[in-house]
Amino acid sequence: MFAKFLAHPDAAKRSAILAVVLIYALFSACWILLSDEVVARLFNDSKQIILIEVVKGWLFVAITSMLLYALMRKWVGQGVGQAFPVVTTRIGLTFVLLSAFIMVFTGVGVSSHINQHKETEVIKLHAIADLKAQQINYWLKGLQDHANIVQTNPIFAEQYRRWQERGDAGSGEQLRIRLQQLLAIQGLSAISLLNPQGEVLWRSTAVTEPPTSAQLSSIPLVALAHKSHVIDPYVATNGSICIDLVIPLDAMQGATPLVVLQINLSEWLLPTLYNWPVPSESGEIQLFKQDGERVLFIHQPPQAKADAALISVALTQGHQLAAMALNHTVPSQGDVLVGDDYRGVAALGVVHAIADTPWYLLAKLDQTEVYGPAMKDATWISLVGMLFIFLIGAVLYLLRQSQQLALAEAVHSAQQERLNTLNLLNAIADSSDDAIFAKDLHGQYIMFNRAASQLTGKSVESVLGADDYALFPPEQADKLIQVGRQVIADKTAKTYEEELDVPGGKKVFSATKGPLYDSLGNIIGLFGISRDITERKKAELELQASELSYRSLFDNMTNAYSYCRMVYENGEPVDFVFLKVNPAFTQLTGFTDVIDLPVSALIPGLYQSNPEMFKIKGRVAMGGAPERFETYIEALQSWFAVSVYSPKTAHFVAIFDVITERKQAEKVLRDSDAFKHAILDSIDAQIAVLDNRGVITAVNRAWQQFSTNISPEIETLTGAGINYLDICRRSVGPYAQEAFDALGGIQAVLEKRLAYFSLEYPCHSPSEPHWFIMAVSPMGYGQEGVVITHTNITEYKLAQLALNELNNDISATLQAIPDLLFEVDEQGRYINIKTTQEELLSAPSLLINHTVYEVLPPEAAQTIMTALAAASRAGTDYGRTITLPRGNDERYFELSVARKVGPKEDHPHFIVLSRDITERKVAETALLQQTQELAERNVELERFNRMMVGRELKMIELKQEINALSEQLGRKPPYPHTVV
Numbered sequence: 001m002f003a004k005f006l007a008h009p010d011a012a013k014r015s016a017i018l019a020v021v022l023i024y025a026l027f028s029a030c031w032i033l034l035s036d037e038v039v040a041r042l043f044n045d046s047k048q049i050i051l052i053e054v055v056k057g058w059l060f061v062a063i064t065s066m067l068l069y070a071l072m073r074k075w076v077g078q079g080v081g082q083a084f085p086v087v088t089t090r091i092g093l094t095f096v097l098l099s100a101f102i103m104v105f106t107g108v109g110v111s112s113h114i115n116q117h118k119e120t121e122v123i124k125l126h127a128i129a130d131l132k133a134q135q136i137n138y139w140l141k142g143l144q145d146h147a148n149i150v151q152t153n154p155i156f157a158e159q160y161r162r163w164q165e166r167g168d169a170g171s172g173e174q175l176r177i178r179l180q181q182l183l184a185i186q187g188l189s190a191i192s193l194l195n196p197q198g199e200v201l202w203r204s205t206a207v208t209e210p211p212t213s214a215q216l217s218s219i220p221l222v223a224l225a226h227k228s229h230v231i232d233p234y235v236a237t238n239g240s241i242c243i244d245l246v247i248p249l250d251a252m253q254g255a256t257p258l259v260v261l262q263i264n265l266s267e268w269l270l271p272t273l274y275n276w277p278v279p280s281e282s283g284e285i286q287l288f289k290q291d292g293e294r295v296l297f298i299h300q301p302p303q304a305k306a307d308a309a310l311i312s313v314a315l316t317q318g319h320q321l322a323a324m325a326l327n328h329t330v331p332s333q334g335d336v337l338v339g340d341d342y343r344g345v346a347a348l349g350v351v352h353a354i355a356d357t358p359w360y361l362l363a364k365l366d367q368t369e370v371y372g373p374a375m376k377d378a379t380w381i382s383l384v385g386m387l388f389i390f391l392i393g394a395v396l397y398l399l400r401q402s403q404q405l406a407l408a409e410a411v412h413s414a415q416q417e418r419l420n421t422l423n424l425l426n427a428i429a430d431s432s433d434d435a436i437f438a439k440d441l442h443g444q445y446i447m448f449n450r451a452a453s454q455l456t457g458k459s460v461e462s463v464l465g466a467d468d469y470a471l472f473p474p475e476q477a478d479k480l481i482q483v484g485r486q487v488i489a490d491k492t493a494k495t496y497e498e499e500l501d502v503p504g505g506k507k508v509f510s511a512t513k514g515p516l517y518d519s520l521g522n523i524i525g526l527f528g529i530s531r532d533i534t535e536r537k538k539a540e541l542e543l544q545a546s547e548l549s550y551r552s553l554f555d556n557m558t559n560a561y562s563y564c565r566m567v568y569e570n571g572e573p574v575d576f577v578f579l580k581v582n583p584a585f586t587q588l589t590g591f592t593d594v595i596d597l598p599v600s601a602l603i604p605g606l607y608q609s610n611p612e613m614f615k616i617k618g619r620v621a622m623g624g625a626p627e628r629f630e631t632y633i634e635a636l637q638s639w640f641a642v643s644v645y646s647p648k649t650a651h652f653v654a655i656f657d658v659i660t661e662r663k664q665a666e667k668v669l670r671d672s673d674a675f676k677h678a679i680l681d682s683i684d685a686q687i688a689v690l691d692n693r694g695v696i697t698a699v700n701r702a703w704q705q706f707s708t709n710i711s712p713e714i715e716t717l718t719g720a721g722i723n724y725l726d727i728c729r730r731s732v733g734p735y736a737q738e739a740f741d742a743l744g745g746i747q748a749v750l751e752k753r754l755a756y757f758s759l760e761y762p763c764h765s766p767s768e769p770h771w772f773i774m775a776v777s778p779m780g781y782g783q784e785g786v787v788i789t790h791t792n793i794t795e796y797k798l799a800q801l802a803l804n805e806l807n808n809d810i811s812a813t814l815q816a817i818p819d820l821l822f823e824v825d826e827q828g829r830y831i832n833i834k835t836t837q838e839e840l841l842s843a844p845s846l847l848i849n850h851t852v853y854e855v856l857p858p859e860a861a862q863t864i865m866t867a868l869a870a871a872s873r874a875g876t877d878y879g880r881t882i883t884l885p886r887g888n889d890e891r892y893f894e895l896s897v898a899r900k901v902g903p904k905e906d907h908p909h910f911i912v913l914s915r916d917i918t919e920r921k922v923a924e925t926a927l928l929q930q931t932q933e934l935a936e937r938n939v940e941l942e943r944f945n946r947m948m949v950g951r952e953l954k955m956i957e958l959k960q961e962i963n964a965l966s967e968q969l970g971r972k973p974p975y976p977h978t979v980v
Contacts, residue, residue: 022395024064030102030388031060038109038381095396099389106385110378117374118348121365122336124278125350129363132273132285133352136361139269140354143261146185147228147247150259157252164195164257176202179259189242190262196255233265233298235310240266241298265298282347282366288322289358290315295322297342311342322362325351341366435509435530438516441488443467443481446525455532457503476500484526487513491523497533507534559657560585566621566650567598573618574607575600576652588658589636603635613642620644621652630659639663685791692750692784694725703790724788735763742774749776749786760793771797796955802974803962820893820914823900825907826872828852828865860884864895868910871897878964882914891916 039052150156156175163172179191183204192203231244245261263269276283287298297311317323319339341347341364349364435452439445448463456463456471463470468477480498487494493514499506509530516525563580566573578594586592591602599606607614613631620627626645633640642656686703688696699720725746731739738761745757757776764770775789823832830847852861860882870877877897883890896913963973 022398026391026395027064028060030391035060095393098392102385102388102392106381109381113377113381114371114374117377118370121370122348122350125336125348125363125365128277128283128285129350129352129361131277132363133354133361135272136269136287137355139272140357143185143245143263144228146182147245147261150182150247151228151250153249156259157249160193160249160257161252164201172202180204182261185261188261189264189267192260192262194258194260196257198258201257232296233310236264240264241270241310270298280365280369282345282364282369284341284364286322286342286362286364287354287359288362289360290326295320295326297322313342321347321349321351321364322360325360325362338367436528437530438525438527439467439484440525441523443484447527452530455502455504455507455530472500484513487526488515488523491515497537498530507532508537509533555583557582558584559655560588562654562656563647564599564617564652564654566618566652568618568650573614573621576614576617579651588656603633606633606635609634617644617652617654620646621650622646623649632663685789687790688724688788689779690724690746690750690786690788693723694746694750695723696720697785706790735761738762745774746776746786746788749778752778769797770794799955799958799962803958820916822912822914823909824852824864824868824912825909826868828861828868830855831909856882856884864897864912867895867897867912871899871910872908875899 035056039049039056156178159171159175159178162168163175175193179193179202182188182191190204193201195201227248229246231246233241233243236242241264243263243265245263247259247261248256249259250256273285273287276285288295290296291312293315295313295315297313313320313323315323315326321337321339321341324337324339335350337349337351339347339349341349346367347364348367348370349362352361352363353359354361432449433451435455436447436449437445437452438447444465444467445463448460450460453460453463458471468480471477472480483494483496483498493512495510495512497508498511499508510533511528511530513526513528515523516527518524561580561582562578562585564576564578567575567577575598577596577598579596581594585594594602610631610633613629616627616629623646626643628641628643630639630641632638637660638658639660639662640656641659642654644652644654646652683700684702686706687700688703689698691697697720704719725743728739728743728746738759742759742761745754745759748754749757755778759774760771761774762769762771771793773791773793775791776786777789779785779787821834822830824830828851830850830852833847847855852864856864863880863882867877867880875898877895880895880897882893882895884893885891893914893916896915898911900909900911959975963975966973
């Protein structure tokens with residue numbers, strides 16, 4: 001009947017309906033059976049079970065609704081040709097997913113059941129431990145109450161005193177009777193009476209053994225402390241475990257006797273303690289405490305006939321339950337210890353502390369007893385899950401069989417649709433500019449579109465049925481065939497680049513090839529799509545070359561490069577992280593391995609010492625315009641010139657170079673400029689520096705003071721920034737010609753037509769005359785511009801006028817003014833010679849390093865030596881004359897000798913002025929010589945001050961000479977002696 005049902009013309013749709021029904025029935029059955037069993041296993045409370053059942057019902061409705069919707073939409077709502085081929089390929093995946101779901105659900109159920117069973121047993125352990133701890137506390141409290149009665153009862157003390165001190169045997173017997181009555185206390189097995197020295201006075205007949213010496217050693221201390229004391233448990237000779245309670249009789253005055261109550265734990269406490277309240281094979285209660293480096297147990301085996309024992313275990317056995325409790329202090333009541341018991345068997349336990357004692361109570365169960373019943377239930381749950389997996393597999397197998405039948409009926413129509421689809425695909429392929437083709441499993445083309453035909457230069461008809469050897473060279477065809485076989489073997493599409501020879505030349509293609517499937521999912525060949533990317537590859541190669549050039553520039557640039565991410569706090573830049581740096585960064589800073597490091601880790605305190613740098617970089621990183629700045633980093637002892645720009649928000653690129661040497665040079669230059677300005681300001685001459693355009697760039701203090709003294713307007717016209725050449729061009733008035741001459745001279749020096757220019761000019765004020773000499777010299781040292789010096793020579797001019805006036809009166813006498821100046825030592829050896837008329841000397845170069853005796857007549861030489869001796873004594877010597885032959889004539893010279901002023905020397909030098917009495921032009925020649933020397937010294941400003949001092953000295957000498965001449969002529973000296 002089932003076969004007839006599937007053989008119906010609508011068998012495919014009926015199979016789908018049947019599959020939906022079977023899956024729904026299977027899922028419902030699994031849900032009902034499995035979920036009810038899981039709920040029963042996991043929950044015991046009836047209220048919880050009712051709530052879970054309600055939730056389970058609503059969950060079943062929601063899941064089955066979604067399941068039905070999905071199945072009917074996929075299998076019933078679509079055609080057979082569409083639905084079943086897809087479902088057929090996914091039945092295995094469906095089986096795997098459902099099996100995995102059932103296994104996970106089963107595993108969760110097993111785990112939950114085991115955990116719930118464990119929690120139940122732990123709750124029982126806590127309840128039992130709490131019960132037994134309360135029983136011990138009640139028993140200890142009863143003992144302590146009896147001990148307090150004995151300790152404070154005055155009857156015991158009085159009877160003991162009469163017995164021991166008075167020898168009253170009756171009182172002693174009454175005391176023994178009273179002590180014997182204490183044996184009725186639960187667990188008390190024997191009583192002993194000891195004197196204050198610890199000696200036994202009396203013991204009951206039930207005493208198994210007296211206290212040991214170690215125990216007795218503590219008895220006097222108990223008496224002294226006046227409080228009861230419990231002696232640690234010990235094993236008596238009869239095998240029972242006992243403890244002794246030592247009680248002092250506090251009612252006695254003076255030495256205190258002791259009552260020792262011997263308590264046999266095996267008579268009441270241990271049987272009561274080890275009575276497990278619920279059935280259990282491994283449940284035990286143990287008392288333990290720490291004894292030095294060991295754990296001391298009071299152990300009562302579960303077997304009723306076995307004797308109790310004291311067991312000692314090393315505290316270092318950390319896996320032992322009691323050791324775990326002691327090593328981690330007293331655990332809280334909710335803690336569960338998992339480890340080994342005293343037998344080395346795996347167990348679970350809980351620990352309770354016994355109040356006011358060093359003892360602990362351990363309630364434990366073997367893990368096999370805890371997990372044994374749960375494992376049985378887990379096995380049953382697992383079997384149920386395996387059964388459901390088997391049922392799902394059977395249903396899916398039947399479903400697959402029905403699908404195979406439906407697919408067989410659709411093969412014919414699918415083949416026809418394949419032909420139609422292929423024709424449609426050819427039409428689409430012919431409209432594409434990419435080469436599209438398909439091959440069968442033998443590598444022969446079964447489709448070749450128009451674009452492929454144009455690229456290969458082959459017609460479609462000639463290519464169909466051929467292989468790659470008909471289109472490409474053999475080596476290229478071999479490679480293409482190998483790639484096609486690999487694609488079919490891997491069953492996956494691949495994209496790669498291939499270089500082929502086509503009629504248009506060698507071209508590069510991006511080819512995508514993949515397996516070609518039929519409607520049943522079988523591989524019948526491969527397809528391919530090739531796009532001409534020759535131009536793109538050329539662009540990529542050019543881009544690679546550009547990137548290589550950039551990388552070479554990046555790695556070899558001398559400036560440091562750093563790409564950083566700025567860190568902000570409350571909108572303020574406080575740090576930045578290095579993302580990329582070039583090799584020059586390491587060379588200039590010395591830092592290595594800085595990627596992903598903040599600058600604060602490399603240079604602590606940089607933000608505090610250079611806040612302005614962070615502001616600039618933070619401003620640029622947030623989209624600001626690129627900026628350049630210079631900064632000094634104290635930690636690196638270096639100056640940096642930095643350029644910053646931002647490639648994206650919160651990031652910046654800094655390109656910088658070390659400029660420490662430049663900064664140091666600038667400082668040296670500034671210091672040098674300041675030094676030069678100080679020299680210039682110390683000079684009385686007016687000095688100005690002009691650039692190559694004639695603009696004043698610097699003036700000294702004398703220049704400024706002179707301009708201010710003349711007129712405020714002149715000061716503004718001759719200050720820094722004013723074009724001095726324009727001032728000369730616009731000059732009018734009586735001295736306009738001198739201004740034009742100065743203009744021509746300055747321009748000649750600027751244009752390098754003259755190496756030096758000087759001009760003497762008048763500049764008289766209404767009240768008194770003034771004369772100046774302007775000297776123009778180039779800057780030198782490779783710098784463009786000139787230095788202009790205006791020297792006030794008014795005194796010199798006045799002296800010259802006075803001298804000219806004297807020359808007019810005594811022209812004959814002026815002819816005798818000397819022309820020669822010598823420097824000689826005390827032996828008369830010529831050291832230096834200065835003259836403007838070398839023709840007066842026969843051979844000046846032959847005089848140096850020769851004595852006067854070697855070059856002069858003996859008489860003249862002797863006269864000079866006499867003058868030198870006089871000058872050596874008095875400092876100066878004037879008026880001596882010598883006669884020297886020159887040609888056919890004799891020339892008369894007047895000698896003026898002065899000892900050279902300076903530090904005292906062993907061999908002094910002398911200045912000898914030889915005046916040719918026949919010619920009185922020496923004054924004018926000397927002045928001209930002095931002016932030329934002044935102009936030459938202007939090139940070196942540092943030596944200018946010494947030159948001016950020399951000029952003043954010479955002026956004084958000239959005035960002295962004029963005064964001397966005036967006195968010789970019988971006239972009043974024109975210059976006061978206070979001046980010269």
